[in-house]
Amino acid sequence: MSAPSDPPSGSEADAAPAPPSDAPPASEHDAPHASAASPRDALVDALRDALGPEAVATDPEVLASCAHDLTGRWHGAPRCLLRPRSTAQVARAVAACAAHGVPVVAQGGNTGLVGGQIPTAGEACLSLARLDDLEPVDVAAGEVVVGAGAVLSQVQQHVRRSGLDVPVDHGGRWGATIGGMVATNAGGARAVRHGLMRAHVRGLEAVLADGRVLRRLAGLRKDNTGYDLVGLLAGSEGTLGVITRVRLGLVPWQPRRLVALVGLPDLDAALALLAALRARAPELLEAADFLHREGLALVRDHHGLPAPLAGDWPVLAVVELAGPDDRADALASALEHALTAAGADPEAVAVADAPAQREALWTHRDGLNEAIAARGVPVKLDVSVPPGALASVPAAVADAVAAVDPAATTLTFGHLGDGNVHVNVLSDHADEAALTAAVLELVLARGGSVAAEHGVGVAKRGWVARARDPVEVDALRALKAALDPHGVLAPGRLVP
Ligand SMILES: Cc1cc2nc3c(=O)[nH]c(=O)nc-3n(C[C@H](O)[C@H](O)[C@H](O)COP(=O)(O)OP(=O)(O)OC[C@H]3O[C@@H](n4cnc5c(N)ncnc54)[C@H](O)[C@@H]3O)c2cc1C
Incomplete structure (x- = not known):
């Protein structure tokens, strides 16, 4: 297991094939339009002009707040921390970063478990926390429009006053934002009843990689004028757009x-x-x-x-x-x-x-999750199998882990109705790549998914090409290239 301050040297990505040569640039050093003259100062100046000085932090102590995840597994060195207050400011921030060839990583509540929200390669960290407004609940439609930075527990309180509820809930509700939950297509305990987050997004607003704003907020129940861009952005983990507002479908609160x-x-x-x-x-x-x-x-x-x-x-x-x-x-x-x-x-x-x-x-x-984190930095794998195959998976996973690392402790838990198992391996001598391969190959052999509800992020990017067929991988890459040709948004994540 790597030391907390080390990069995840033995991460799942290491066990996977190298990214293709046409992959988006991973940092400003290879971005196609990186400025030659002192890009750091020029970018920060431009951002302070665009957002106001208090919305742009470069102080190392402030940067530390967005540079580490809850599990202690992912660490970064953000170029700067941006805290816009409006969609227009998000758009200006993304446009400025794009113009300076500096990639942007969106961060909501930083409760994600696959490292996607941590600026691991010197990206600008774009916090959505200040976009946390809650519009009045539309009781007749069973909907509410909220800022992407609104925290799940606050939205729950807000809508329950109207006798309604957010259909998706999970143990990270005290910090997870609606934008982050849409971006990861979060599941959780209630997926057995209501499904995942994407199913409840009736509309959204997002800033694209070139700084333009895509608005699909009308909430029309019938509207087939083209591709489902809302559904595409849900689950895209910040790689196709920065979500700024969400129209969320609600369900009746069951008292x-x-x-x-x-x-x-x-x-x-x-x-x-x-x-x-x-x-x-x-x-x-x-x-x-x-x-x-x-x-x-x-x-x-x-x-x-x-x-x-x-x-x-x-x-x-x-x-x-x-x-x-x-x-x-x-x-x-x-x-x-x-x-x-x-x-x-x-x-x-x-x-x-x-x-x-x-x-x-x-x-x-x-x-x-908290109890495990207190014991050490786990190898964390969120997988799913067909529900009928669930019963044998925890024991098989424990055997597979023991074959690689007999001293490791394997903890499994999850969601019974969805065949969803959260695998956590604690070990002082973990070979993360070998442990990951042992578990994920087992899951694939049983017809399962290597990324069930937490997303792909940095952790499992290399496994996408193993889990999806080549035609699908080409389609994923084509979508990314079409919407973010210069790799401004979350490079090195999700897309193989
Ligand atoms: C105790 C605990 C329990 C959990 N239980 C579950 C569970 O049962 N089910 C489940 O699905 N997850 C669970 N999670 C994981 C996590 O809470 C979810 O993935 C959550 O949806 C992420 O929300 P966030 O605001 O913290 O996003 P972050 O962690 O900040 O970001 C997660 C990803 O989304 C992207 N992102 C964030 N905001 C935006 C935005 N506005 N626009 C575009 N991209 C964005 C980031 O770049 C990153 O890739 C749990 C986490 C914890 C700590």
Whole structure:
């Protein structure tokens, strides 16, 4: 494992093929229009003129705030930190950087887990944090328009006052921005009910690589005048445009909620629990996640939590049911039925309906990323397999990791309904490239995806060409070349 201040020398990208010779430039040194005369000063001067001096930071202490990710795995040396307040300022910032041949990396809440938001090669870091306005909720349409920098938990509070909710939720809600969630097509625990972020983007506004503003904010339900540019920008991880505003589709807030933490003998039993919930009350199923006993022990240790259940169970399922006020009984009976159908031991079930207790149960799952980060810098791999193939994956992954690094600790957890497994490997002697290859090849052999919901970023860029066929890779490159011919936006990310 590399030291925290080292570049990710053994990263997944290292295990992958070198980028093609026609790949976009990675820094101002090879950008096609880099200025010969003192580009640093000229760029900063131009940016201060365009945005105002307080929106352009070059002080190393300030730059440090955007140069490291939460996992301690990705580190950068940003050229400068830009904090625009409006779409017009974002447009001016991107145009100035493009004119000076300096690439731009968009950063929202810096909760991303694949390094895409960290300016690892001297790029300008463009923070969207100040574009955080929340427009009034359009209750009739079930929509809200927010700035890209609006934080998920704030948007949740805002729309819940109107009886509506953001369909996508995850454990990074305290920091993740709507722009970042759209850019990564975030999933999370509720994907089992509502799908991923792209499905809920009714419109957006984005600044293109040349500084022009693309506006598709009208929110028309029927509009087939050409390609789906909104859908294309969702999941593009800052490589095709900097998202500045989003029109987000909302779902009804379900006030009655029941969370259960269930101890089970294996993942098959957890999948049986999910199947029983789906069969009995699909319209009430809100979330279904899993973790293993090793993960539970780590979270309890890190957060100082008491044992939540009697007994020592190999697998823990966290399920949530949610519905309107008049369905409280239906929630309880659906849960009871499913627990019986899955053969769950009644002694191994903790149930909560009050908000604080529900959150406390979720902490056993949501606290994992933080607990792992406190133990070391993990090799983090977010993968998915066809849901039917999920049960055997954690054990197979642990075996594959042990074959490469017998001393490593493998922790797996994830989302039961989506075949989505988060693999975290902790080791003092990790050969990241070998560990990554062992896990991702296993996933590909099972018909899975090497990038499920966290994105490709820097971490998995080299695996895209392995995971998609050559025709698809050509199409990805053609799209990038068409919208960002000079590699201004997030070079070295996503596109192989
Ligand atoms: C505790 C924890 C739990 C998490 N759980 C989940 C989970 O269950 N599911 C899930 O999908 N993710 C999860 N994540 C990952 C992360 O929160 C998401 O990827 C999130 O959507 C990123 O939002 P952000 O604002 O922090 O983006 P950042 O981390 O700042 O950026 C992420 C990527 O998006 C790009 N980007 C950011 N803003 C913009 C913009 N406005 N325009 C264009 N590009 C932009 C960046 O360049 C980068 O490539 C979790 C993270 C943490 C810390």
